[in-house]
Every structure is written in structure tokens, then in C-alpha cells.
Amino acid sequence: MKYYYLFIFISLFHYQVNAQLVLSDIMRGNDFIGNQPYHVLWGPENETIYFRWKKDSLAYKEQHVYHLKTKKIIALDPISQIDLPISGFQTNNNGAYYYQNKKGIYYVQHKGNKLIFQASGNYRLIHVFDENKILLQNGKSYLIFNHQEGTIKELMHFTESTDKEKEMDYLSRQELILFDFLKEEKNKERANSNKIQQATYQKTYPIKNQTIGLFEINSNHNFALFRLDKYAKNTNTEMPSYINKNGHVTLKKARPNVGAKHPTHVIAYLDLNHNKSGEINIAHLPGIKLDPLYLQIYNDTIDLHRSTPKAVIPTQIQFNDFGDKALIEIKSYDNKDRWICIFYTQTKQLECINHQHDDAWIGGPGISGWNMVPGNLNWFPAQDKVFFQSEESGYSHLYSYTLKDKKTTQLTNGKFEIHEAKISQNGEKFYITANKSHPGNRNFYHFHIESKTWTQILAEKGNYEVSISPDEKHIAYRYSYQNKPWEIFLTENKPNVIAAQITHSTTKAFKAYAWRTPEIIQFNNQDNKTVYARLYRPKSEVKNGAAIQFVHGAGYLQNAHHWWSGYYREYMFHNLLCDKGYTVIDIDYSASAGYGRDFRTSIYRHMGKSDLNDQIVGRQFLIENEGIDENRIAIYGGSYGGFITIMALLKYPGQFQCGAAIRSVTDWAHYNDAYTSNILNTPETDSIAFQQSSPIYFANQLEDELLILHGMQDDNVQFQDVVRLNQRFIELGKHTFSLALYPIEPHGFVKSSSWIDEYSRILKLFDAHLTNE
Template sequence: MKKILAYSFKFKFHVLFLTLLSFGYTGVSQTSELSVEKVMQDPNWMGNFPSNIKWNADSETIYFDYNPEQNVSDSLYKIELRNPSKIKKVDLKEEQNLSPRYGDFNKDRTKKIFGENGSLKLYNIKTGKTTELLDLSKAIESPKFLANEDKVSFILDKNAFVYNRKEGSIKQLTNIKTGTAKDGKEKEVSEKNAWIRDENLELLQVVNQRKTNKENKEAYREATAKKEQFSFYLEDKNLSNLQVSPDAKFATFKLITRERGENTAVPNYVDESGYTVNLPARSKVGENNTKVELAIYNFEKDTVYTLNTSELPGITDLPDYVKDYPDKDWEETEREVVPTTVYFSENGEHAVVNIRSKDNKDRWIAKINLETGALNTLDRQRDEAWIAGPGIGYTFYGGEEMGWLPDNKHIYFQSEETGYSHLYLLDVTSGNKKALTQGDFEVFDPELSNNKKHWFLTTSEVAPGERHFYKMPVMGGKMEKLTKMEGNNDVYLSPDEKHMAILYSYSNKPWELYLKKTKANAEAKQLTEGQSEAFSSYPWRTPELIEFKARDGAMVPARLYTPEADVKNNAAVVFVHGAGYLQNAHKWWSSYFREYMFHNLLTDLGYTVIDIDYRGSAGYGRDWRTGIYRHMGGKDLTDQVDGVEYLVKNHGIHPEKVGIYGGSYGGFITLMGMFTEPETFKAGAALRSVTDWAHYNHGYTSNILNEPAADPIAYRRSSPIYFAEGLEGDLLIAHGMVDVNVHFQDVVRLSQRLIELGKENWEMAVYPVEDHGFVEPSSWTDEYRRILKLFNESLLE
């Protein structure tokens, strides 16, 4: 590649004729009916594919978003079970009268309560009719049937209410107010003003007498008045997750105290106003001053108390990494925690809470004594890296799979206790815990059947790269596999559980809708066929799923694209998926569909392409997930290097003809590869890449690297900007200028570092209108033309 002036911003399009490309290295012409322009154009060219699947409450109709007319956006369509071969567009009137998507079912699932436009409404499943119960002209939130289903709780203006359907009456349960108890009362005065007041009262007897009379009247009213209703004042805190127990004796809610960190601004140079406008963006890692408390409102005692978490087992435990800082004094203090959600048993007699430590190394499941607020720990999960995994959720946002069986005795939850995320039951009366699933696979989205006698769940038991749907007895036992199409089966059960709407895809086939009876031996019928003629005319490859051995003995999964022998150019491209915790070496249609099509183009042109589920990727259990702890750019990078070695040994790849590229986390790995493994990678394209982890967000980064002030070693060895002097090959940096996720500042700082180091063999392409995920086809096309040009010139000349 010809050397390019450092920090050169290129907006000029490089016109590449991809229909016929000749390269002197192989001496053969390499052709493809694909081009960058074709695969990076508006995705509508591929066809139209169903999404947002939803059953009507009567189990007779499947609704989904679809766009066969190629409009600006999708519309709502339906397929009726009585005529499944016909797809109909839903008119506006029918769409407005559909059963509500959100709300709460009663126990026998014949009715659904929901709030809409300031009204409390009841939907009758059998008749399909909606009845308005209340019109309060204010937002009604979180309506729920209580244990006595004649009563419904809901939240209005930050307070809990109960509506009695039989009596038609409303009762306010909580009296939560903003501000403080002192608001509206006589304020304390300064010493100076008190002196002036007292002197005035001494001088003016009439004023003094009036003050005395007023105080006497107030004292009399207080002595004879009924007890004033208890009020709870939020003060400077925010209210969240207010919910009423099923027996309406208690409510729980979270109190959130926010101390905003210093946010970074992202300048938008192409705002429609013509002026540069700063976009609000996140703060950097280490800014995490939010405090979360859990409070219990006792209606009978008319009082509120907060949970005391100081007695949680291990609350003062220090992390293992402190041993790397022997000269620092580490004090064992009570760690801050975040209670995520309270779960009440159906009868309201018991409640459990999921609690996470703010450093995300501990998760406690504790039973709450609702009368006192005391906690009894039922289960503690500790991970010296960080707590996560399917069904386990995240610190601030909850999202864990958890709840009660109808016996009001057992709770269920997911845990990585064995190294894989599995489903557990725990008896809250005895503390006995039982694993319902086990093995080297993961469980996703477990759901109790209507009769509460079975589980429906998705697992990766067949293979890490497949997803299938199962049925299992509620107390555990043999799992019955209900799907059999190889790939990913994303199942939506009908409300009566007699049918499954399956959103299905394979490696080279985008998502389509299928229908199947909820039986193992039933056949699935395809309902949609969305591929366009232009898309389906190309023979899209099924990448080979392989494993290669890493230097530490681990078997690393990957997708491999191999060219025909007569066009093979002995060059390879390594693609690094983003997000870190994401899976891409699988048998279903990739979320990286543009990259998948680009890899087909590269393979047509003679390149061998490998796409690796490196350490830190999803789908392979806890040890794989946490393999990057305290060293991003460690095993996740050596997995790429070992993948190249596998290609050299087994697929005839020339060791000096290897390129690497990826976006976001993939861009970060590309930079680390180019800076620290220059003998492996001749060229690299780093897209929207993190260059310094101390400048990324808190929620993601602190899990993996802890906080910069506490664990600077982790940040120093994980950030590419510290290793820029190692650049030898040809580097393309591409970034959106209005990226509010990985800020443009990241690559600006890196470019200055490269300038100061005197590096010449790099270029930067900037995209003024793009955020982290590109939107405009012109931007995608420009970016990938540059990537292809980089590989052609660097690897094939």
C-alpha cells in the first residue's frame, strides 16, 4: 500500500470496478456478481422479513411487522390459523382494537387489565371486548390483579391505589410526596432575623397578642384533631418500581439518589440549524455515584422502612485483584449494593429480592421479612470477574429470570454456579436448592406453562451454535425437544399453548415465519417467503463451523469461508465481531448481515475469511465469558492470532498476507492486533473503535476492568493508545463523528498519538452524519470500499 499522509481525511469516493478484478499475485482473474455497492445498499433490496411477532389473545391470529410493499417503514400484517396460506394487511381500525400488548392477566388468563391514555381498561379474552373501568385523565401505570381478583392495584402520580371492581371504589394506599416534611411550614430564621422578630414583638403588643392567639388556636386544633395521615417524603430522591403486594398489605419501591458525573459532549457539525450543536452523551468509566435503596410501605402500621443490607454475607469482601497492589491500603468496608426487583408470592405472604453489589462481583437472593425489613439470604453467587450470563441480568437494570411457583414456597432463578447458566428452584422455607437443568449448555427465557405444571424454555443443548425449544416438568426431569429445524428457532407460544409461531433462520437464510403445533413430531409450515429475486439469485454460502486449538489448549469456535481452488489468492481476512459478549459463529442469520455478504464477496475474490468467537463471546459459558477479565486484548487477541496460525498450517495461507477488521469491540481488537502483533497482521481496518478504555462508559467497562483509579494495571494493558508505537502494517481508522457510544474523541486522541510517533502508513475516514451504528447506505458503501481497497493493495501487491 502506498504510504499516505498521516491524518488525511478522505471524502472522495474510490471507484472500484468489482465485476472484474485482476491481481498480479495469482495471475488469474477473480470475479463476483457481488459488489460493495450492492451488498451495502439499503437492506430493502434483500426482500422483506417478518419481525415483532405477536399472537392475538384468542390464539387464532398471528400479527407481525412486514413490508412487502417496500414502504418507508413496516406495517402490521396478520395470518389467521383458519387460512394460514394468506397474509393480510391489518387496517387501522382493526389495529386499534387489538388486544393490548402490555398488561396483567388474571389467573385463568380470561381477562387482561391495562392502562391506556389515562384510563384503566379490562380486556375480555373470550369476547374480544374492552371495557373502560376508570377514566382519570392521568397516566395509569403498572395495573395488576391482586390475590382477590375483584381488586386491581395501579400507580398514579407516584402513589399506589386499589380499585374495587365490585364496588366501583378507589382507595389510595400510599401517601408519597415530593420534597421534605418542612416544605410549607414556617422556616427557621437566622440569628439576626430572630433578634429583629423578638424586638418587634416586645415593642408592639397588638402584634404579640395576635401571635399568641394564633399559636393557641393551632395547639387546640392539634389536640382535638384526628391523627394526621402518615406522609412519606422523597426529599432529594427519585421514586422507582412502586408495586403493591398481592394481599394489599405492603408496597415496595426503590429510592434513587443520583449524582450526575461529568458528561462528555459530542459536537454535531452538521446539525440542521447550521450551527455546531453539542449532543448530550454519557460520562466516562468511574462515574457511578447513584445510590439505590429499597423501601417497604407497611399499610397496617402506616410507616415506611428501608432494607438494611449490612448483614449480607461477604458484604465487605475485597476482590482478588487487590493482591496486585501490595503498596496500597485496602479497607474492608461495606460495599454499596443495588436491589433490582422484589418478587411477591401469589398469596402475598412472602417476598424475595434480587440484590447486586455495585462492583458486580456478588449477587444475593434474599427473603424479606415484610414486617421488619430484615433480610434472610437464600443464595449468594460470587464471581471474581463479574456476575452476568443468560437470565441473570445486570446491576442497575435487572432483567433477571426469577419468580415464584404457585405453591408459594419455591422460587426459580438462573445461575452460572456450574459454569453455565441453568435454571434452579429454591424452597424458601427450607433453603434447599435444586438444579432443573444441567450440562455444558445454556438456558434462555424459561416460562411457566398456563397450568404451572411445565416449563417452556430455549437451550443450546444440541450445540452452542443452535437454539431449540423444549418442554420440561415443573420440578425438573426429561426435556422434550419441540423444534427440529437446524439453526435458530425463536418460538412465540400461542396464548392457549397449542401452537408455536417460530421465527426461524439458518446461516444463509434470513428470518422467516413458521407455524407448528406444540408437539415434538408435528411439522413446521413456512408462512412467509420474503427474499427478493435479486437476493435469492446469488448462492449465499453456508460458512463452515470449525474449532481450532488455542495456545492454552482451549478449542475456539469460528466460522470459515473458503474460496474455490482456482481463485484462491492465499490471503486471509480475520473478522472480529463487536460487543465483546456476542455470538457470531452460529448456524443462524447473523445480525452482521452486511459483513456476511461482504465475506461472500471476499471469498469470491479468492480470500479466505475467518470469523472467530473469541474469549469474551457469548454462548459458551462463564469461563469463556470472563476470559477477558482485567486484560482486554489478551486472550481475545491471541485467539485471533492462533486462528491465523491455524489458517497458515491447514489452509495454505501466506503468513504475510493476513488482514484484520471489525467494528466497536472488533475495531479495538484490530488496533491491538496492528499495534502488538505486527508480524501477524499486514493490514487492518478499525471501525468505530475504542482506543482508551478509561474513556468508555461505566456499566460495561467497570465489569471487565474494574475502575481506573482502583485497577490502573488493567486499563494500561488493555488500551490500544498505549501501544501505538508498534504499528508497522497499513491501518485504516473509520469513525462516525456523532457517535454517542464510542466517542469520536477516541480516534482523535489516537491520531494525535500516531502523528507524534511519526507514523505514516495509516489513514482516517470520518463520517460526519453517523452515530455508532451507521444508517446511510452511502456511508456503509464508502467505508467498505476503503476496507476492500486496503486489503487488495496491502495483501495482494
């Protein structure tokens, strides 16, 4: 009898770890895998960890809390969730915490919390000072609330300045011109209005058709800096929606195309002690009056010097602890310049302490390739010293600048990137996440500033997304590996300590299959740069000699890494392909994230060149090293990956037997401005870059089988893209393409039925053209 039970156990175990993958199962995504936890946030008392975790279909049960003492996870009910902070916790230097929820603003100290402010209206907690004071915003008013005294005082108010005469109709303006008594009444009305305004708001700043983009006030409550924005009118694209409740076709507004007009911004100040205000002059910043170098391609005698500053956007303002200086980051809208500046409140002068310029575009971790997104920079605690990140060395690293001796020091260095860096409360070290050990890892370190030494805290292969407790003694982190989805762990914030796993997310169905750990390989591309890739090998007994090349999306994204891929459906699909005998390669092509500045900008002005060449070199790698038949290789990908797929078939006919292009850009002049203008500039100023980068201009070279799949509600890469390419193919008499449409799907599909249909068609394409099936 014992042997009988043992046989049953062994048989069940054998079945569990050798379960066969079914396409309709894996295309259910996280419903098949198990939903992983995310958005980890420490409670202010260091004893609780909040996170989101969708364990069932009831959305209101998504918010959870873990208690360190009881080691229990509790799903918060809707009433309890009302008490959660809207935007995290803020602290002052005395160790007191404040947060705002739907009830009001709370003060937390010594493990107790107290509701200190509850008022009608749109009051919002903006900033926490010491001495029991917080900064509130209510519309265009900014106020200081002293919760110990229970007093509230308005610091300043923005007033809308309008020209009412211009808003008058013709007859009203005519009467005012013709009759003196109406003029006298109008002048009295103006005088009374000014008196009322001055009596109500002693410290005001007039704005006209502007919005308040940034607002900061110093620790002394006597000086405010702010950014005022004026948005240009742009022509939005429109998308038809074909399936609606009323049975009619409706039009939806979507984004403008590349080349859209940029907003205009000014940085202004209000000296609250002296009630003086003004705009900050930026015209002296180095390079701000220089046009981009690429313009000389069209006119080699052009003078790049401008008479006025180029369009810029201030992205952040940070006052120092003393309140007499502010750190200001400014980026150009062409994204070729970034200025880090110090503003002196006494002299009202702006000094540039670091100017970063790239003839391609500014970007990288801690810097951001999006010109409206702030980078990682701040003051050292209680010092006239700042830190920031820069790609000056070719990789994103930390730098410091000391105001006293005007000295810049590179703190970290090497052929790796600092992905996240946070300074400790005492200012002695940074808490850093970096790919120091391997481009495909994100490990967690302590970097000691004075000695410039590293202490590795979390060292395994994979990715650590770390959240540090308020007292800096513990860390809660999400961790994942190539075949292990994200889970939350807890440990002390020091080396060589065993971590406790808090969550267990994967389903029995997911755990029943022995998921592959693809090998991270590398090869040199045509520019002699090292390219990394994931390689999925089938077992020798089922290997069929055919291969699939997957192309990740976004361009600036990393997928040849050691952690759980954001392309988790594709990861599972690649396992299924291997089971069928296919070899799969997933290349981090030129412009992918994680490999430094030169790799990132290698596609400047020519998408579909170096990035596509890496796919061609990868194809040759498969033939020479993996025994792949050169006549049985396919390529597929989505978004940027779909673009590369189409370009591969058009520019290298005969190299791939077929391709599947999902949600693909076919003409970059029809994509958005923020992404496209970084890489290709604008169609009006750099038409060559757009033409040599857009598949639609190479449509006449289609020979191999191309399957195009696209969601008709895609407001990112819009359906029009593939419609235009489809029409071009028709006019050119091409017959080796087909189009699969998904009427209700956006850029990232929502319905499992659409995912299943899409990948069933892709699998059928591969089997038909690469095997005898």
C-alpha cells in the same frame, strides 16, 4: 418450440442462482435483503399474533396481525394501531386479561373486550389481581380499581419531603431567626400542612430528592415494597455536531466515562394494614462488606473488609401468590456479587437464600452482566418455592430453592447454557431455549421438573425465538439459519409437528444469489480452550491464497453460530470476498457469548490478551490447514472488533499485512461505566488494567497499514477516541495509518452511502495489500 422455452428457463435459473454480488447493493442492508418481522406477541384470545414487519417505507404500516382461523396477515392502519396494547397483556388466575392502549384500560374475557377505565391524567396499568381488581399508578399515587363495582381507592401516596427553610434566601432566614411572631406563624403553617396531608393521604411514604424505581404490592393489597433511587451528579461528555440546519457547530451531551458515580438505592416497605413503614436492612448480606480482590494487587496488606455495605442496586421484587413473602434480587455495582433474597412481610426480615460471587464479574444468560438488569427468577405457582439461574457450575443453569427445608437443587446441568426459561402455568415444566445440541444452536425444549427429562420441540440447526400462546397450546416463533434470514412460523407446542411459515420476507435480488453456509470449525487456543469460528471458503478455481480475519463487536456476543447473523452486511461482504478468492474466518474469541462462565470472564483486567491471542492462533490455523500465505492475511472489525484490530497490528507487527478498524475503542478510560467497569474495574482503582488494555499505550509499535473509520456523531465510542490515537501516531512519526471520517454517522451507520463508502475503502485496502489488484 418446447426445447426453446426449456432453454430459456434453464438460462434464467442459471443466472438467478449465480448472480454476482455488487458492493453497493449489499451495503443497502435490509433494503436489499428484505425487512424481517420481529416483536412477536400473542393476542389474549389465542387466535391472533401481532408482530412488526416493515414491508415498505411507510412506518405506520409496520404493525401487522395474523389470524389463525383465516391464515391471513393484515397490516393495521393508524386508527387500528391505537387499539393495540402499549406494553402487552396481563392476566389474572381466572383467565381474564387486561391491557392498556391509548384509549384506556380494557378487560378481556370469553373472546370479548370491554373498556373499563378511561380517565384523564397519567394513569398506568401496573398489576392485575384476581376478583376484578387492578393496580393503577398516577404520578406518585397507587390506586386499586375494582371494575365490577366501578370503585377506585387510593392505597398509598409518596410525598415529597423538602426542607423549605434550607430553600429560603438569606434575608428570609434572618427574619425568621430575629422575630418571634414570624416563628409563631411558621409553626402554625407547618401544623396545618401536616393536618391537610394526613387527611388527604392516610397511607403515605415520604421521599426526598428520590424517584420510585420499583414498586410491587402483594395479592392481598396490604403490603407494598419499593425501591427509591437517588441519582448522583456526573459530568457528561460532550460531542460537537458539525453539520446542522443552521450552519453552526453545536455541542451535544453524551454519557459519562467509566468511573462515574453510582446512584444510591434503598428498599423500603409500607404495611398498609398497620400504616407502618421502614427501610429494609441489607448490611447482613454475605460479602456485602468486602471490597474486590484486585485491590490487593496494589497493596497486598490492604484489609478488604468494609465498615459499610458496598454500593448495590435491587433489580426486581416478586411477591408470592400468598402475599406473605417477596423474592428480591440485589446486585453490587462492582458486579461481583448477586444476592437472591426472601423478604418476610410479617417479621420485616430479609433472608439471603443464594449468594453468587465472581472475582471477575457476574453475568451469563438469565443473570445479565449489566448490574441494573434483572435476571430470570420467580416463584413456582402457588408454592413456597423459587427458581433462578446461576453460573455456579460454570454454565448458566436453572436452580430451585424450597423455603420449607431450605434446600437448593440444580435442575439442569451440562456444558451448555440455558438462554431462556419460562415456567408453565401448572408449574410442572419449563419452556427452555438452550444451546444443548451445539454451542451455535438455540433449540426449544420442554424440561419436566420432577423427572428432570427433556423433550425437544424445535430441533433444526439455527435459532428459535419462541412466543408461547396464553393457553400454552401453540407457539409462534422467529427462526433463521446461516443463509436464511428471520421468518415467523406457527406450530403446536408439542414435538414432531410440522410448522407453517407465516411470513416471506426476502427480496428477489437476495434470492438470486447462492449464499454460502460457512462451516463451523473449532480449534484449541493457547489456554487449551475450544474456540469456534465460521470459515468461508472460496471455490478452488478462484482461491487466491489470501485471507481476511473478521472480528465481531461487543466482546460478549456470539457470531460463530448456525443462525442469521446480526452482522448481515458483513456476512454478505464475506460472500463477496470469497467470490474474489479470499478465505474468511470469523472467530468467537475469548469472552464471546455462548460458551460458559470461564470463557466469558477470560479477559478480566486484560482486554487484548486472550481474545487477541485467539486471533493469532486462528491465523496459524489458516496457514496450516487452509493453505494461506502467511504474508497475505488482513484483519478487520467494528467496535470491540475495531479495538482488537488495532491491538493486533500494534502488539503483533508483521503478522497482518493490513487492518481496518471501524468505530474503535482506543482508550478504555474514555468508554462508558456499565460495560467497562465490569471487565477493567475503574481507572482510579485499577490503572494497570486500563493501561495494558488500551491501544493508545502501544501506539509506538505501529508498522503495518492501518485504516481507521469512524462516525463523528458516535455517542457510544466517541470520535475523540480516534482523534487522540491519531495525535499519538503523529507525535510518534508514524505514517502507515489513514483516517476516514463520517460527519453525520452514529455508532451504527444509518445512511447507505456511508456503508458503501466505508466498505469500498476496506475492500480497496485488502486488494491493494493482499493481491496484485
